[in-house]
């Protein structure tokens with residue numbers, strides 16, 4: 001069985017019941033209409049286009065997409081860690097603090113940002129495990145952040161906290177005196193997670209935190225992370241190219257393609273019933289470990305040049321369901337009942353093919369259609385009962401959509 005074919009909540013710890021029901025907690029970070037370019041003018045790379053995203057208190061929100069889809073850029077922009085030539089050209093990012101005024105992260109000054117980083121919002125950057133200083137002991141790297149943000153803390157209190165943090169991520173405290181090269185890759189990544197948790201933040205943003213690790217270590221770290229989330233209650237924005245991994249650990253998932261968010265839904269909904277052909281393609285790109293052998297389809301073609309994205313739907317040159325309108329009009333993110341998708345197949349004007357119209361409570365075996373079962377023409381309607389009504393989920397798209405153009 002592939003990760004994607006297991007139940008999404010296998011990694012949950014016992015403490016999860018104390019947290020808000022996923023997707024129902026108060027908004028913690030609210031991103032609206034965020035646009036980020038690299039460079040200016042004609043040659044600018046439109047790395048993030050009109051992104052709307054809400055991370056709720058205690059939630060694990062997964063952000064998936066192929067390499068170059070804009071995931072890291074979105075995270076850097078939210079946390080104001082974007083470096084030149086990156087430019088935020090529009091939008092708003094609000095951080096709703098508990099019992100404190102809401103902060104507009106894009107308008108905040110450096111001092112205000114310094115107060116929020118690590119304290120409230122911690123970031124584990126891509127390849128973070130290689131970011132440990134090779135000539136400093138683990139303790140120094142853990143106490144560094146305490147020294148900077150808790151200057152009143154005594155040396156012995158810092159030492160005690162460093163030991164506590166290391167044990168929190170299942171590394172014996174006697175490793176405090178060691179150097180990074182004495183730790184395995186998995187242990188180094190755990191140290192980075194410990195550093196991120198040092199000040200008990202409300203949000204942890206993790207950019208591909210386990211990509212460089214083997215699958216066994218990856219699983220151990222993710223289980224660890226979920227256990228800590230359940231215990232401490234922080235929210236996680238978890239970035240990866242591996243949608244099947246997110247299906248297992250995330251409460252909700254946002255899928256990015258060519259700088260745009262193309263689908264957002266509860267993890268279980270995406271896993272069982274994707275609405276966007278790109279999400280379906282990503283899910284079908286991962287092999288099952290059990291069951292009959294199946295031809296892996298992958299997604300044909302390559303992501304577009306973000307300086308000159310194709311007209312219409314940016315996914316249309318690679319989409320097996322493309323039809324006339326897709327080539328000329330860019331679909332907005334259509335608000336469906338509990339989710340949203342940027343695809344003309346979901347606008348209520350036509351019947352979506354069965355594999356993009358099934359209900360989320362359909363069995364997992366229904367998720368991955370054999371290649372021949374995939375309808376190349378969206379106009380060929382599905383015989384499935386839930387697909388008969390063309391508008392079962394569409395709630396006034398005109399009123400709810402945000403234009404991507």
Ligand SMILES: Nc1ncnc2c1ncn2[C@@H]1O[C@H](COP(=O)(O)OP(=O)(O)OP(=O)(O)O)[C@@H](O)[C@H]1O
Nearest residue numbers: 038045047066067068069070071072073085241306
């Ligand atoms: N410094 C830069 N200058 C110009 N373009 C950039 C720069 N950094 C990123 N880009 C472009 O912005 C787009 C988004 O990049 P980003 O790193 O955010 O993607 P990603 O989804 O995180 O990819 P990956 O999975 O490989 O980490 C890509 O097309 C990339 O080439």
Ligand code: SF4
Nearest residue numbers: 313316319326343344
């Ligand atoms: S809008 Fe058209 S091209 Fe784009 S994903 Fe939907 S069917 Fe495919």
Ligand SMILES: [Mg+2]
Nearest residue numbers: 071072073126
């Ligand atoms: Mg990245």
